[in-house]
Amino acid sequence: MIEPKRKQRKILLLVNLFSAVNDNARIIDGRSAAEEIKSSIAIEVSRMKESIGNVPGLAVILVGRGQDSLAYVRNKIMACHEVGFKFSIAELPENCTEEEVCDALSNYNKDASIHGILVQLPLPQHFDAGKILNVLSLEKDVDGFHTLNIGNLAIQGREPLFIPCTAKGCIELLLRSDVEIVGKRAVVIGRSNIVGLPTFLLLQRHHATVSIVHAYSENPEIIAREADILVAAAGVPNLVRGSWLKPGAVVLDVGINPIEDPESEHGYRLIGDVCFKEAVRIASAVTPVPGGVGPMTVAMLLLNTLEAAKRALHFP
Amino acid sequence: MIEPKRKQRKILLLVNLFSAVNDNARIIDGRSAAEEIKSSIAIEVSRMKESIGNVPGLAVILVGRGQDSLAYVRNKIMACHEVGFKFSIAELPENCTEEEVCDALSNYNKDASIHGILVQLPLPQHFDAGKILNVLSLEKDVDGFHTLNIGNLAIQGREPLFIPCTAKGCIELLLRSDVEIVGKRAVVIGRSNIVGLPTFLLLQRHHATVSIVHAYSENPEIIAREADILVAAAGVPNLVRGSWLKPGAVVLDVGINPIEDPESEHGYRLIGDVCFKEAVRIASAVTPVPGGVGPMTVAMLLLNTLEAAKRALHFP
Known part of the structure; x- marks a missing residue:
């Protein structure tokens, strides 16, 4: 037997619940944002070529032939081609020595036609990635993983030469989507050196x-639910369920996880760290996988390389 | 008219409220912890002196004569004296040039009897602190503020040569008080390069x-109330009230704020960022001001200098 007052309250609760469930979160289209950025980079490259005869050059060092790494490198080659960059690759066998990798790096450090260098990560287990990354010339560290770049990203009042591409891509998507960042609660799931840490540092620079x-956090779903802006970068497929989201949150899904799918062409397809079909019902905006943060990462790499080339060539 | 059931509930609520209010939070005694650490440092210094004839040496560069800076430097001189370190100071006038500061630094960099160097902060406004700190030899950066040290503190899998003293002192107090850190929620209030940032990074290394x-955070008191471990480092007297605390939280108060007090000897006394008399009723443990984090900061500086000397002198 529900008293009238209680009945009214129950109805109100139901209304609130329904207003929280909105089936049409905005889909943040990273692919078209990346296309726009690449178009403006291509224009800059033409201007550079016409006025000083140079184009930006990107070099990749690839150790071994991991399937993921190969796919990522192919994307980068295509993107360089699209915007008119020079591209160079040093392919080394899985069993090469640290010295050989450092030699390849040193050659690119000296090569005036190369303005950005990146070492495709992860490196095989037996390598000291930190040592290798620090051989890389700071001025060509377009991935932004050099210790000095990370230090300068962390320290208030400093400016790193380069901001790591995925973090930069995430913030760029927020800014392009007119998402307010200052003072808002942001939660980053995952603390990798490549994504989680720099994204944390960059969101804080923007005063979130x-x-x-x-992995050690107790009650991750409760913490996630406090986020106005949630960045999922744990590498765990479908980790973030609808119940992890604050209604109206903005969700950036950095995960790119292959799962078996006999119906798709290659026997697998890519899904994110966020359960997309649940997220669209709770969030106000969400990035898809694929087509969200991924293409932006590549666009930011091109942008960093363009900046590096402009700095090196004193081209305004 | 309260129905019996509701009455019962009200009583239960009151009981919960009272169990949350406990008037005897443990007072974390930073002074005695620091004394213990200094005693063991003094033993190490004697051992070093007897076996190789050297003692650790600390140098401070002091620009201008700010009252706070003078007081801090006096503490450091006294502490060095206590444990048997050599101490050297370069005093430069407020209106000196950046070059003069860098020259003083370079001299200490070359001086084999000096193993740790610190630049007393804050520097006068017209200085580029970052540029100056990076002149400091990485092996003598006992404050841990060099960009490479901060970068290595931020990046997982790396080991910084030195951990900034206040952050290190905070964690040391937690460990000595048997506070569980792994997986617990920690909130750091304040994001200074000197305290907030390194304390964040170090707590994360311990898997909090x-x-x-x-300053830009919306609803800081709500966020603070989620903390199992709260570090207050905003430099705002009594900012953190009892209502900002989760019952049973552990509270580390880094603030050292002078406030006028005609009844005390010098016309002022020091209070923290935390309203102590409210905190002791809600927290399970709390550091006092003075006598909490402050003495630990100095002890950690001595510990870093001892480590630096051992490394430089290859003394095990």
């Missing part, structure tokens, strides 16, 4: 109140 | 789930 959730 | 609250 940021928390990092990781 | 960390958030940073700062």
